[in-house]
Amino acid sequence: MQFVNIVTLLTLAVVLHSPCLFAGDSKTSCPTCRTIVDNFVKGLDKTAKKNFGGGNTAWEERALSKYETSEIRLVEILENLCDSSSFECNHMVEEHEEQFENWWFKKKDTYPDLLKWFCIDNIEVCCPRGTFGPDCNACVGGSERPCHNNGDCDGDGTRRGDGKCRCNKGYKGDFCLECDDGYFNKERNDTFSLCTECHESCQTCSGPTNKDCNECKSGWVQDDEKSCNDIDECANETSPCKENQYCHNKEGSFSCKACDAACTSCTGEGPEKCTGCSSGYTEEDGKCTDINECSLPDKSCLRVNEDCVNSKGSFKCVCSQGFEDKDGACIQTEETEENMEDEDSSETVSPDNVHEDL
Numbered sequence: 346m347q348f349v350n351i352v353t354l355l356t357l358a359v360v361l362h363s364p365c366l367f368a369g370d371s372k373t374s375c376p377t378c379r380t381i382v383d384n385f386v387k388g389l390d391k392t393a394k395k396n397f398g399g400g401n402t403a404w405e406e407r408a409l410s411k412y413e414t415s416e417i418r419l420v421e422i423l424e425n426l427c428d429s430s431s432f433e434c435n436h437m438v439e440e441h442e443e444q445f446e447n448w449w450f451k452k453k454d455t456y457p458d459l460l461k462w463f464c465i466d467n468i469e470v471c472c473p474r475g476t477f478g479p480d481c482n483a484c485v486g487g488s489e490r491p492c493h494n495n496g497d498c499d500g501d502g503t504r505r506g507d508g509k510c511r512c513n514k515g516y517k518g519d520f521c522l523e524c525d526d527g528y529f530n531k532e533r534n535d536t537f538s539l540c541t542e543c544h545e546s547c548q549t550c551s552g553p554t555n556k557d558c559n560e561c562k563s564g565w566v567q568d569d570e571k572s573c574n575d576i577d578e579c580a581n582e583t584s585p586c587k588e589n590q591y592c593h594n595k596e597g598s599f600s601c602k603a604c605d606a607a608c609t610s611c612t613g614e615g616p617e618k619c620t621g622c623s624s625g626y627t628e629e630d631g632k633c634t635d636i637n638e639c640s641l642p643d644k645s646c647l648r649v650n651e652d653c654v655n656s657k658g659s660f661k662c663v664c665s666q667g668f669e670d671k672d673g674a675c676i677q678t679e680e681t682e683e684n685m686e687d688e689d690s691s692e693t694v695s696p697d698n699v700h701e702d703l
């Protein structure tokens with residue numbers, strides 16, 4: 346007795362948690378139903394010429410007309426309504442198989458619109474376009490042109506939603522008739538509104554040009570003729586950028602870009618635009634040029650058996666070929682094969698090893 350009770354409880358728990366129970370009311374049940382109907386129509390198309398040899402004999406015509414309305418054809422169509430992986434679809438078809446048979450044999454001449462007959466009127470998971478919710482009420486703005494064609498009605502065509510509008514870009518308000526900031530009404534009456542983008546210089550506007558701004562966007566300023574024009578942020582005596590950056594003006598804004606590595610400060614791109622040279626560089630012919638520390642009269646590398654390697658903005662001291670660094674001195678390398686290989690690879694001077702101090 347105890348055992349039976351547990352089994353009953355478990356079964357009940359499974360049933361209660363099964364998605365089957367909620368399939369009729371899920372968010373996706375209307376789209377699923379529409380897919381089923383679409384695939385039904387495709388199935389009708391696909392089977393339209395089947396079992397028909399292409400000839401024209403009386404026998405074939407009779408066979409065709411018999412197949413046209415046959416259960417065989419219906420089963421063929423029903424088998425291809427859903428992807429095998431779609432639980433909701435397969436469940437919906439299984440659950441309403443009798444309805445499909447009913448429509449196929451008795452209703453399809455009177456109610457040729459399967460979507461309306463099945464999804465809307467019969468299993469009640471969808472509504473006609475432009476309507477929403479359990480009772481298929483008209484969307485905001487009316488079912489003909491929901492949201493005045495400037496937005497989406499919540500729940501449109503389903504048994505869900507609240508019918509309110511989510512306006513397209515550029516539109517606002519409950520009815521999507523008003524223009525959003527940055528847009529203006531090109532055309533407007535009680536039921537129609539066309540909003541067009543303002544000139545890029547306007548925050549709000551009444552027309553398409555920079556003379557039609559009600560208010561300039563930030564980065565733009567109104568001149569004497571009431572037009573909004575770009576502010577050249579870089580024209581100021583003091584740059585809005587950091588010491589090692591230069592200012593680049595843009596329409597409606599500006600940006601700061603890094604100076605060349607040769608400069609500590611600059612007025613533009615490249616070593617020619619430096620106003621101060623980085624260490625390791627010196628001014629030469631109007632631009633900051635790398636100092637070759639290896640050709641200075643005072644030697645930069647002082648140890649015995651070492652070479653000076655110049656690099657951009659710096660230099661490096663490396664032991665000469667056949668010598669290696671040991672305890673701060675360049676010692677002759679022992680001639681083993683392994684060491685020969687090591688020497689080969691140490692010849693490459695990578696910029697990572699470059700001296701930072703000079």
Ligand SMILES: [Ca+2]
Pocket residue numbers: 564575576577578594595596597598599
């Ligand atoms: Ca600017």
